[in-house]
Amino acid sequence: MAATGSKSVLFVCLGNICRSPIAEAVFRKMATDSGVWVIDSGATSDWNTGSSPDTRGLACLRKHGIETSHRARQVTKDDFMTFEYILCMDESNLSDLNKKAKSVKTSTAKIELLGSYDPQNQRIIKDPYYGSDADFENVYEQCLRCCKAFLEKNS
Template sequence: MKSALFVCLGNICRSPIAEAVFRKMATEGGVVDKWVIDSGATSDWNIGSEPDTRGLACLRKHDIETSHRARQVTKEDFMNFEYILCMDESNLSDLNRKAKSVKNSRAKVELLGSYDPQKQRIIKDPYYGSDEDFEKVYEQCVRCCKAFLEQNS
């Protein structure tokens, strides 16, 4: 099985969008049964919460549903996931620091944006922004997830 964990600060905006987009692409590509797909947060602020309503509205607009509940990244994630794909430099440094404390870490920790054909490496947090900002996150996730899936099929 291949595996990808999408990570942002709170697991209510960017990472659940990326997870849902990737799951839909893998489903449409007929490979979803070959993947373990999840998302998580570097912080513990929103554990158990549904994704932001603006993010859910954005996904619905593109015919994507999610039932994800926010969770924090665990030490086990570094042993169980092949890829941990995060949204910005702050997530990246937090995850790399956590990975060092895990003996059997096998996860490749990367910026999801490193797969962006448009070279927008950072997926900015839309939490304090508008619906337009959530749409931009969605579009970045589509580009990045498509490229990531193509490289890992």
């Protein structure tokens, strides 16, 4: 998936319809100018495979001038070999990814919480699915901070 000389990042949450597509879209907009990043997002579950992101998340992104045509997908074993970084949203995602990585003999991905890059030290990006538009805005703002810090550290 990642071309030679490029960097790669996969953003992951439970269903790949709220947090990780927002993080993917935010990072894609930030990193587009550098042209060296392979960027995607995925889910630890298969519940929403093929679905568009949540309409509230899409509205939040549009409000900030970001479009996405993402469709939800589940993380595959290949992802652990093709992505340099796998950044997830919460401890449950982290646990699921670490378990799956152990089943991949040649896993090379660095698995971390996206929130570990948050300059405001909010390590967990809370799932806004059962929340309000304001909760999606909070996810966007946190992803913006974290993605900026991640990009600065890895460019």
